[in-house]
Amino acid sequence: MSLLENIRVFVRVVELGSLSAAGRHMRVSPAVASHRMKELEKHVGVRLFNRTTRQLSPTEQGQLFYEGCLEVLHALEQAEATVAAVGGRPRGALRVTVPLGLGRRVIGPAVPDFCELYPEIEVRLRLSDYMIDLAREGVEVAIRLAVLSDSSLKMRNICNCERVLCAAPGYLEKHGTPHKPEDLLKHRCLLLRYPGSTQFRWPLQTKDGTTKLAISGPFESDDGDILTDWALAGQGIIMKPLFEVADHLRSGALMPVMTDTPPLPASLAILYPHRRLLAPKIKVFADFMFERCLNDLNHTLAGLTLAELQDTAKC
Numbered sequence: 001m002s003l004l005e006n007i008r009v010f011v012r013v014v015e016l017g018s019l020s021a022a023g024r025h026m027r028v029s030p031a032v033a034s035h036r037m038k039e040l041e042k043h044v045g046v047r048l049f050n051r052t053t054r055q056l057s058p059t060e061q062g063q064l065f066y067e068g069c070l071e072v073l074h075a076l077e078q079a080e081a082t083v084a085a086v087g088g089r090p091r092g093a094l095r096v097t098v099p100l101g102l103g104r105r106v107i108g109p110a111v112p113d114f115c116e117l118y119p120e121i122e123v124r125l126r127l128s129d130y131m132i133d134l135a136r137e138g139v140e141v142a143i144r145l146a147v148l149s150d151s152s153l154k155m156r157n158i159c160n161c162e163r164v165l166c167a168a169p170g171y172l173e174k175h176g177t178p179h180k181p182e183d184l185l186k187h188r189c190l191l192l193r194y195p196g197s198t199q200f201r202w203p204l205q206t207k208d209g210t211t212k213l214a215i216s217g218p219f220e221s222d223d224g225d226i227l228t229d230w231a232l233a234g235q236g237i238i239m240k241p242l243f244e245v246a247d248h249l250r251s252g253a254l255m256p257v258m259t260d261t262p263p264l265p266a267s268l269a270i271l272y273p274h275r276r277l278l279a280p281k282i283k284v285f286a287d288f289m290f291e292r293c294l295n296d297l298n299h300t301l302a303g304l305t306l307a308e309l310q311d312t313a314k315c
Contacts, residue, residue: 003040003043004076005036006036006037006039006040006043007040007069007072007073008026008073009022009023009026009028009033009036009037010036010037010040010048010065010066010069011066011069011070011073012025012026012138013033013037013049013056014056014058014062014063014066015135015136015138016136017055017056017057018055018056019033019034019037019056020033025138037049044065046059046061046062046065047059047061047062048061048062048065049062077279089118089120090118090120090121090279090280090281090283090284091118091120091121091281092120092121092122092279092281093121093122093124094121094122094123094124094140094141094281094282094285095124095126095137095138095139095140095141096123096124096125096126096139096140096141096142096143096285097125097126097127097128097132097134097137097139097141097142097143098125098126098127098128098142098143099127099128099129099143099144099145099224100127100128100129100223100224100225101129101145101224101225101241101244102143102145102268103125103127104127104225105243105244105296105300106292106293106296106297107125107143107289107292107293108125108127110288110289110292110296111123111125113292114285114288114289117284117288118281118284118285121281121284121285123285126139129192129222129223129224130222131144131146134153134271134272134273135273140272140273140279140282141270141271141272141282141285141286142270142271142272143268143269143270143271143289143293144267144268144269144271145161145241145266145267145268146266146267147203147264147266147267148267148269152273152274153271153272153273153274154271154272154273154274155269155270155271156269156270156271156286156290157267157268157269158268158269158270158290158293158294159268159293159294159297160265160266160267160268161241161242161243161265161266161267161268161297162241162242162262162265162305163239163240163241163242163262163263163264163265163266164239164240164242164245164249164256164259164262164263165178165184165202165237165238165239165256165257165258165262165263166231166237166238166240166245166248166249166254166255166256166257167231167234167236167237167238167254167255167257168231168232168233168234168253168254168255169252169255170234171188171231171234171235171236171237172255172257174234175187175188177257178237178257178258179258180258180261181204181206181211181213181258181261182213183258184202184213184215184237184258185213185215185216187215187217187236187237188217188218188219188235188236188237189202189215189216189217189236189237189238189239190217190219190220190221190227190230190231190235190236190237190238191215191216191217191219191220191221191227192220192221192222192224192227193220193221193222200214200215200216200220201213201214201215202215202239202263203263203264204258204261204262204263204264205261205262205263205264206261210264217236217237218235218236219235219236224240224244227240228240228244228245228248231254232248232253232254237257239263241266242301242304242305243297243300243301246300246301246302246304247300249304250304268293268297270286270289270290272286
């Protein structure tokens with residue numbers, strides 16, 4: 001068996017803490033992953049893992065070996081990038097994470113077009129509204145739509161996306177229309193919740209600056225499209241990027257509320273690890289999706305802006 005492949009599996013076992021998780025990531029069975037680890041321990045002549053019934057953790061020697069393996073893999077990656085940058089075709093598997101709504105509407109439909117241009121790149125797309133740890137999950141590119149904080153990742157901003165509070169006309173008729181931030185505390189707000197989520201605090205722009213409201217409601221989900229479905233069914237108020245609900249706002253299925261104190265806009269950005277030389281597969285993917293996102297969002301909004309909604313709300 002290839003020593004390099006054994007090392008790659010070993011790194012994922014350390015990072016994910018189990019043979020089965022590492023096997024799924026590397027697309028091999030747990031039995032194959034286990035055999036590779038035994039071969040590697042035989043090769044280096046030391047025990048690399050402390051084994052329990054539920055988890056593997058590296059021994060002291062295993063941790064030192066892991067750190068050395070990272071340097072080897074990073075050096076190999078840089079060498080491959082250097083060769084590709086001077087004339088080679090971008091190639092290899094590319095693991096990408098994207099929020100559910102953006103992935104379904106924009107990135108997912110764009111992947112076949114990208115792969116037609118770069119047939120030697122295998123895109124492995126993971127849709128999730130979770131802010132996953134790229135290093136731990138072995139993901140190379142994240143396209144995120146959020147109020148982004150400082151990060152160790154390199155960020156390429158695509159655009160700032162306006163967000164809007166909205167609800168179905170039936171909900172507003174039954175529960176009334178909120179007019180100021182405090183009013184939201186008395187309403188049914190539909191929340192995007194998952195471990196580590198901060199979206200139960202809605203940041204609203206007021207004349208006195210940004211205020212964050214700890215809102216609540218009877219329903220919550222880790223899928224933003226489910227929240228939209230609930231809002232359309234008259235179950236509460238949602239906070240959404242304008243492009244995700246543009247058609248519903250145009251049709252009147254959803255109505256904007258509190259347009260004078262809108263949510264802070266969210267950054268749509270491409271993130272990837274800091275590296276001296278960016279892998280060509282990452283660069284061409286980022287370039288392609290940058291243009292596709294801008295084009296698709298401009299087409300979806302087609303002149304619909306928060307200012308326009310504010311004018312409509314005042315009529």
